[in-house]
Amino acid sequence: MQSTLARFICETKSSTPSTVHVSTKEVIGDESAGDESADDDERQQSSEEEDCSEPDNGSIHTEEVPTSSDILTHLPGCWTWKMWLDKKHSYPWLICVNNKLGCSTCKELPSLGVDATKNIHLSCEWQSVTVSACGKSKEKQLMPLQNKIRRHSKSKAHTQAQKIKLQASKETIESSIATMNKSYFSATKKMFWIAYKIGKTGRPFTDLPVDCDIHVLNGVDIGRTLQSDKSCHNDSDHIASEDVSRNSSEKQTFKGLAIKLASSSFVLNLATMYDCLEELSSLSLDLQERKITLPMAHALIYRAIRVFHSMVDYPGTKYKEVKCVVDKVGTDRKFKDVLIQDNRKCDVVIPYGQLMRSLAANLEKRLVTFRDTENELPKLINSITVLKPSSWPKECPLTYGNEEVKYMCDIFHLDDVIARRGFQEYIDIVRTEGLLEPPEKLMDLIKATKIIAVSTAECERGFSQMNILTSSVRSSLTIKTLSTLMFIKCVGPPPQEFCPSLYVRTWKGSLSDDSKAHARKQTINEEHDYNILRKKLKE
Incomplete structure (x- = not known):
């Protein structure tokens, strides 16, 4: 035995740095394994001359050196410690008990169960760890033992047993992960409840962080993730896409809608x-x-007309962005992470250039200078333009624009003599002193040109305020009261700029007359009835 250990130490020192960890328990194995005789059919020696070990895949260097002769006594007599390490490296399932070999994978399985097929069964020898070497000498025992290991590793039963063990380990891992993530699943379920509530009540996604803070204050465990407005958006999308309440026909309808929304024609039209x-x-x-x-x-309208005309040859940013995606091929044809596909059922594309020309033509119809020449508005616009110094000629005479000023004064019922003198003074100031501030004589005409209503936006603002004031709780307002409130709301200055002194002075004259009519009503305390009842109950 000392010579064997010495030989092992010499072989270990000369090995290359490939490392395998082999414990003493793997060598000794299970002491309870029965000692059964080897199969007589496997005792024939192969005629092929092979080396006693596996092909050299790199020498094995051990980090755990045996210190007792008990370890070597459990190995087959024809093997050294170096040979055992080589076999264990090539066949990790190999175990050894009382000089006999076995398979740890087959030993753990009583049978192949439902996976067993005809003529495929687990080897009893390998299950019971009773595979031994045959032969009179150690040299003659090496080859049969090596052939048994090789045949077992390639057998269908052993391969099926490895698959069953691998599947069992996966199921065990999945089960443990499910157990570990039980609390995470519970917290995620609560976040989906909050996201669904926000979507159902029509609230914005930004309400989620506030709702989360309230739940935390109430002592509810909602975890630490999925608590942003973006997460709320993603949760809502997932709920809508995985809605189990819809039947198959509804899901098919929404699926068809999704296909149309992802078609190239729809995205181009959009x-x-x-x-x-x-x-x-x-x-x-x-x-x-x-x-x-x-x-x-x-x-502004004339500029918009020119913009639409230019977009015929130079499309907008969104159209160019989508066009670049649609012109691509394969998986690169994605827009906003959505794969764009051609759909023959909805491949009608709006002609881009034709639409832009139509929009420009419709705006030209609304432009006053393109209407009937007998209309007074084009002349009024040209007359108002005269008041701007930027429209004056370089050598502007003092009599420039007299006709236009007189025309505007007739429309607004102003004194044209004062306005013309003010405009001449304005020309002289700009030409000599370079000042752009109009004189006082011209201010009435300039203010009059600014009060012309260009659109109905101001009227729409008034109707909007009226709808706000006449709510369901203030439906009994009279027209006079409503008009008063609308005047204060729409025309009145901000509260910090309001000067009540002017109105207090005018209010004093009627204060004595209205003091009785507007006296504050005295509230009647009816609590005494309940006090009497409470006293009776206490008795």
Whole structure:
């Protein structure tokens, strides 16, 4: 035995740095395994001359050196410690008990169960760890033992047993993960409840953090994730996509709708409408400004017409972005993480250039200068433009614009003599001193040109305020009271700029007359009835 240990130490020192950890328990195995005889059919020696070990995959270097002769006594007599490490490296399922070999994988399974097929069964020898070497000498025992190990590793029964063990380990891992994530699942379920409540009540996604804070204050465990407004949006999308309350026909309907929304024609039409509405929305907001004047509105509409004409040859940003995606092929054809596909049922594309020309033509019809030449509005616009120094010629005479000023004074019922003198003074000041501030004589005409209503936006603001004032709890307001409230709401200054002194002085004259009529009503205390009842109950 000492010579065997010495040989092991020498072989270990000369090995290369590939490492395998082998414990003493793996060598000794289960002491309770029975000692059964080897199969006589496997005692024939193979005629092929092979090396006693597996092909050299790199020498094995041990980190756990045996210190007792008991370990070597459990190995087959023809093996050294080095050979055992080589076999254990190649066949991890190999175990050894009382000089006999076995399979740990087959030993753990009593049978293949429902996975067993005809003529495929687990080997009793390998299950009971009773595979031994045959032969009179150690050299003759090596080859049969090696052939048994190789045949067992390639057998269908052993392969099926490994699959069953692997599947069992996966199920065990999944079960343990489910147990570990039980609390996480509960917290996530609560977050989905909150997200569903927000969607059902029509509240914004930004309500989620506030609701989470309230739940935390109430002592509810909601975890630490999915507590942002973006998470609320994602949860709502998932609930809508996985709605189990819909039947198959409804799901098919929504599936068809999703296919249409992801079609190339729909996305192109959507981008076209986006570019158009973006320009029209900007024009609408500009025309609703309170400081807008008639010449300014005319210039804005004329500019929008030119924009639509230019978009025929130079499309908008959204259309170009979508067009680049649609022109791609395969999986790269994605827009906002949605795969764009061609759909023959809804492949009608709006002609981009034709739509832009139609919009420009409709705006030209609304533009006053393109209407009938007998209309007075074009002349009024040109007359108002004269008041701007930027429209004057370089050599502007003092009599420039006299006809236009007189025409505007006739419309607004102003003194044209004073207005013309003020305009001449304005020309002289701009030309000589470079000042752009109009003189006092011209201010009445300039203010009159600014009060022309360009759109119905101000009327719509008034109707909107009237709808706010006449709510369900204030439905008995008279027309006079409603008019008073609308005047204060729409025309009155902010509270910090309001000066009540002027109104108090005018109110004093009628204060004595209305003091009785507007005296504060005395509230009648009816609590005494309940006090008597409480006293009776206490008795």
